[in-house]
Amino acid sequence: MNPYTGTSTLASVLRVSARISGWQPTLSFFGDGFHALTTAAVRHQHVETQVPNLAGCDTLEPWPSAGEPIQEATTPPSSWYLSPLVAHLEHRTVFQQSWQAVGHLGQVSDPGSFFTGSLLNMGYLVCRGQDGILRAFHNVCRHHAAPVACQAGRTERFVCPYHGWTYGLDGGLQKATRLKGIKNFRAADMGLVPIQVDTWGQLIFLHFGAATETTAHREAGQLLSLRDWLGRGGEAMQACGMADQLQHVATRTYDLNCNWKVFCDNYLDGGYHVPFAHKSLASGLDIGTYSSMLHERVSIQSCKPATQKASGGTARLGNRDAAYAFVYPNLMINRYGPWMDTNLVTPLAVDRCRVVFDYLIDPAQAADTEYIQHSLQASDEVQQEDIQLCEGVQRGLTSPAYDVGRYAPGVEQPMFHFHQMLHRDLSSTCPRRPSPQAGAAGCKTVSV
Secondary structure, three states: OOOOOOOOOHHHHHHHHHOOOOOEEEEEEEOOEEEEEEEEOOEOOEOOOOOOOOOOOOOOOOOHHHHOOOOOOEOOOHHHHOOHHHHHHHHHHHHOOOEEEEEEHHHHOOOOEEEEEEEOOEEEEEEEOOOOOEEEEEOOOOOOOOOOOOOEEEOOEEEOOOOOOEEEOOOOEEEOOOOOOOOOOOHHHOOOOEOEEEEEOOEEEEEOOOOOOOHHHHHHOOOOOHHHHHOHHHHHHHHOOOOOOOEEEEEEEEEEOOOHHHHHHHHOOOOOOHHHHOHHHHOOEOHHHOEEEEOOOEEEEEEOEOOOOOOHHHHHHOOOOEEEEEEOOOEEEEEEOOEEEEEEEEEEEOOEEEEEEEEEEOHHHOOOHHHHHHHHHHHHHHHHHHHHHHHHHHHHHOOOOOOOOEOOOOOOHHHHHHHHHHHHHHOOOOOOOOOOOOOOOOOOOEEO
């Protein structure tokens, strides 16, 4: 099933939309099956059947609170978490137009090393050339679209397993056999299609789009650099130790039955849920010191360790202040004790997501396998608790009793900040749409 045209949430979308005056989903049937959902204005009880308009304006339920202060704002409507067409819009306006973390430098430390992956339907290939340069390409052969590499490893060239077209580590086409008689063909024009790649700290980022959200850059056809994307948030993360040289020791993957934004919201509530849902974790933190700072596309939550000596599962928290950074739209970086872990959440369907955790540790403790295993077990217990929370929220979003909620102004500024940035991007194709106020698009830092 295509995750962006699935039918599993049809009833939920219909239920949500029925409560909204002047906003109604429209069904389009072709043959025997359900084709897609779209939205249309209801006039005089007449509903027009039409092919979905994926431009954005007609698929996104309005969020009037985008420009309001948090004290007066409601959360985005539940349709943002239930509609397949909103998921499609996110693909184009959020994920394709943002810097996406895809790996760490340890994966491509040597010439010829590479790894592959995918973001939604976009397969990518990241490699280190013999010249030492880090490059990234769409993992698609220019002949008949087969992937030219899989998983990870070391190689001198990429040979497509379909017809043997061969590409160098610089992406150039080196060999294509049995092309006798072909016309208007230049090997120089048929290399792998490059993807913008950059690094921050030990993390590798890709950008799949060709423009940014700023009008000036759009008109100039320029790409906002990763450094500019992070803005002052990058400097703040570095001050928290998130760019330190650490050693990668483990990867864990979790699949959740919830919209990807539910996972982000859970992360961004300023520690609100920690004493209730994570009692073991809370015992190692001084919850009263929880605070948040907002930057252009980054929010950082921090908390001091508990005054009593950490033991058991909380020993991993160490004696340093814990810092939890969120990089819009879907990356979380957690720095505590000798540890740093990154959490990357990506949608699998409108109501399913995958979260990949990568764990890095101070090299001085990389050989302490017992400590590492205890720490990973404690982390997994927290993730299992969060999975229950997030999947419960996703079920609640389909209830006729819920459409929008409220924010706790003293703690949930990071979540509001995230929602404002989402609104800016999702509504970017809509003319005369009001913009979020300072915090979402500007560079003002706010202390919560």
